[in-house]
Amino acid sequence: MPTSHSRTGVASVCAAALTFSGLLVTGLFAAQPAAAADPAGFQNIRINEVTSSNNDTVELYNSGSTAVNISGWKMSDDAFSPQSFSPSAGSVPAGGFVTFNSPKGLGDSDKLVIYTADGTVVDRVEWATDGAKPAMARCGGDGTGAWVTATVAATFGAANAGGCPSSVPAASRVRINEVTSNGADTVELYNGGTSAVSIGSWKYVDGDTTHSPVSISSSSPSATSIPAGGYVTFSSGLGLGDNDSVFLLNSTGSTIDSVTWATDGAKPSDERCANGTGWFRTAVTATPGGANSCSGSGGGGGGQTGQLLGGGGALTSGCAPEAATGTGTTPAGTLAWPGGLDVTIADNVCAFTTSTGPEGRDISGLAFDPANPSVLWAAKNKNWLYKLVKSNGKWVPDATWSATGKQIRFAGGSGEPDAEGLTVGADGHLYVTSERDNTNNTAPKDTVMEFDPAATGSTLTPVHQWDMTAQFPQLDTGSKDDANLGFEGVGYVPDSWLTANGWLDPLTGAAYNPANYPLHGSGLYFAGLEWDGSLHVYGLNSDSSFTTFTTIATGKASVMDVTYDAATQRIVATCDNTCGETHTFLKVNAGGAIVPDVTYTNPAVMPADNLEGFAIAPASTCVNGFREAVWSDDGIYGFGSGSSSYGHALYSGTFPC
Template sequence: MCAAALTFSGLVVTGIIAAQPAAAADPAGFQNVRINELTSNGSDTVELFNAGSTAVSISGWKMSDDGFAPQSFSPSSTTIAAGGFVTFNSPKGLGDSDKLVIYTADGTVVDRVDWATNNAKPAMARCGGDGTGAWVTTVSTTTFGSANASGCPASVPAASRVRINEVTSNGSDTVELYNGGTSAVSIGSWKYVDGDTTHAAVTVSSSSPSTTSIPAGGYATFNSTLGLGDNDSVFLLDGSGNTVDSVSWATDGAKPSDERCANGTGWFRTAVTATPGGANDCTGSGGGGGGQTGRLLGGGGSLTSGCAPEAPSGTGSAPAGTSAWPGGLDVTIADNVCAFTTSTGPEGRDLSGLAFDPSNPSVLWAAKNKNWLYKLVKSGGTWVPDASWSATGKQIRFAGGSGQPDAEGLTVGANGHVYVTSERDNTNNTVPKDTVMEFDPAATGTTLTPVHQWDMTSQFPQLNTGSKDDANLGFEGVGFVPDGWLTANGWVDPLTGAAYDPANYPLHGSGLFFAGLEWDGSLHVYGLNSDGTFTTFGTVATGKASVMDVTYDAGTQRIIATCDNTCGETHTLLKVNASGAIVPDVTYTNPAVMPVDNLEGFALAPTSTCVNGFREAVWSDDGSYGFGPGSSSYGHSVYSGTFPC
């Protein structure tokens, strides 16, 4: 959407506007719809973007220009899919110096943007993020109906680095501004106004305390003289009257405050603790502020021949007491469309287990059900197969080079080898084959065979019914847990009834393997011996109906059992309790913007990668379905977000 050559449009950056409390008939999620691109060159085209996690009906919506007389328009679709776009030609001419306001059918203001002379010729577009980026004037290219180009603008004017960072409606009605730039910004002539359209804008400098400048990296706070209530908004205007930033919130959303997380850059959420004049707290689960539950970014692309995403199945509820995702609310689609088509899985689906390489956090290992292993690396923010290892992944076989392992979970052991679980042999998929296979990633060739293989099938007779569905409910995930964590936390060895002593098991290496059984959500603990035998240490209850991935995270010092939509898209962190047993500690949902799909893989980057208190979290969609046909996520398998360090 943004061409290479750009001129800035005088600080016109808008947010969600809700002039009055939403009427009962207003569609759910309407606050997440944003004006994203427009032109006043004669065609007067407007593009709307839905930054929310659910589709929004815009049937009966209206628009107005600076005359403020709402008028109906004819959109390309009466529904905007999550992460999707809708366009229309304005029934009113848009002028050189004008404004555009979007209303719901009941008259609630959804979004608004103002521009100065010639700033919408040939077009104006948000650059730096659909729905949220800085408004710039494009000089040549427009891309109505598709995502904004990434990486623009290359530089941002100092004034547009100022953001509303926190706001309270608890009586003090405090507004906090944050300057994320490298130079001070004069705001003596800037104004603010709330969501009441009868109110005139008030200068920041006339409010208490009087503020005329914000230092680089600093804060400015003032108390609103307009009064801030429930279902309200704050709009920040520069000296020319252009919208710089805004925030809207629902009932109690700004009590104790509505804050950006991450500080200065993230989306708004309800704060646990108000911190006016300083960095936002951003701890605890908080809640979505102003209807802003994060954005799903990126994606798109055409499905290749044979690529056939599959709709999710088996949706169930989350365990009681589940907490909201503690990391960032934004999520990025982080792979190329139809990236995992293979000779045994041309439909491109079935990417399942994920694991970061602890010795090289720039590497993400991934298992695909129909016997493929991928070494992924980052390229421009996208996880792609490492061409130096194999641009198309490597096939894996059972011991002896036979069969097609139904590869589901994987982990990296202390020796750097990749351990993969299989539920069955896809060449005989009605019979379970619950195994753990050890592969040396340094081995040459395009097909890998196990260094060792451990077969636990006989322990699960309930899976051997002659049904391919039952056979497909075995080892879905696996995590390597270091002996050091087990001993330091006082884990009691179920085999001896005493504190776990690794020396009792001299062939097992330096840790145990926790395999997740999809059948009932239990974890099965094994010592994998170098002579091909194994020691069974019993089971651990996760409190969940199923488990799709297992990981040990050194950052939280917890074992994490992940479940997809079967358990409400949740991650249960397990600890060693005072009695020496491994038990559930806390359960988190996924970020709200993510699809409710068969998200079977989950991995957290090591804490060595932390930036500003966060690190990467990665998910895999087994069905590559996203939000379905026509959505930007359709045909994609990998999602990237953030998790606290």
């Protein structure tokens, strides 16, 4: 549940190269392509500096949060067809630079176009006579700044600040500010300077290299100048599509600004955030002719960063979302989300209000049913379980099980478990963690409860219950906040994975032998502690006793959910905004210990809320190399009041198979 605590000293978790079935994969997965054969994040590669002298050097900059492979990419100028080039490195690191020398030379008045190996236009710049001497550079921000002729020595391989003039010309303060390919094909220009700029002879062109530039005045005869701090809009006569670009040229043919986007990136629009200066991102609402809304979509990147889709419906009475708390920093070495960039709101508004929890503390633990992946189980903090099924693309309560969820109790039918974590055991039963009894919320009650989902009635009581409260005296201070930092997540991990990967039993110092623990079933349970981000490994015995095996450091400040993913052969420890909305995948290392392997962020379009639940669908559900991933918001806050995500608890995206 949301708290106001903060964490420090989060350990870094760096990516490693892993081998699966003989295939080498960098990090953990090959990320989703933005187009058929284009590498993920290609829109974040921007031409950052170019010179038509001194070996005709070109600099590329990566504005994204993960490296982009540029193998096989090509370039052209205004006289020759696309040619291969030899970059200083095969990929451009996040926030880094790669340089190369033009294979055919660049002229005093020329243009440069960069293509992916599949022929998609990535970026383009044009300059007039001597415009690229000593260099043409983006000034005011690598990757986003205005194109200006450098006045001092070029700065290839480094930030452009040293090569930029002290004052950017007024015309270079005009920026493409918003663009839509949603039927109207509208382009908005913004003047960030202090004086009006004449644009009567300016032109624009799209990403089709067979098209010639078109004058703005032919599309909008009244667009002759832009006042200081003002806007001009015009409709593209060239048409704008998916995976397209707009390039703005002044009267001499020099590039003023550009934007490139992927599929649906300009629907409803692609806009700069902050207005006039920031990176482009997909908007929830187009605002041509006015300040950009900058709400409901992710940031960071020069092109498409995904969309948050769905929502709708008015916020109903009895549902009171709460703002996120406890926001912390993202661990160093974290990689960008490897799945799809788009995310869908996946539930009906205010769908999980109950008699014990109408105020906004909502869904926490999530788990796909491995025997029936069309079922998603969910735990609500104040002692409720839901069986969810898909209906019209949304996860809704299964009316044949309970349209309003089933209430759970502790053993003996008493109390209100503060249900947080949820997993499905090999027997098909639900194993739920609780931090405390909400009827006495100042005292911890860190327990794991086993429920039979086939049991009848509207209230479920445990088949077995295991109480580990005594192991965590630091939580028993009389403070409800401390009591609220116990078991947040739990994941069932099969013995077969532990033995196949050579896990050393911490209790014996030898290879784990399940036969040594005859009452524990066929796997162990990994409970995540919010207090310090550790995992606690238990054998849950059929006589209601338990075996404590070890504690595992995840390298994270907190853990909010735990899952075992058979497809990647990893245990996943999830943290919410406390540690940057991240997921750490853990493996068994060569020494037989379970250790962090790689950490990923959420898709950029998602809100930074108390997203406490995370589940990945089994590989059996894969379509075109991807499967569903689902997140739950404990506070149903979304992007706040008035946003399309306000009052919703579930988000759906994709994850590699």
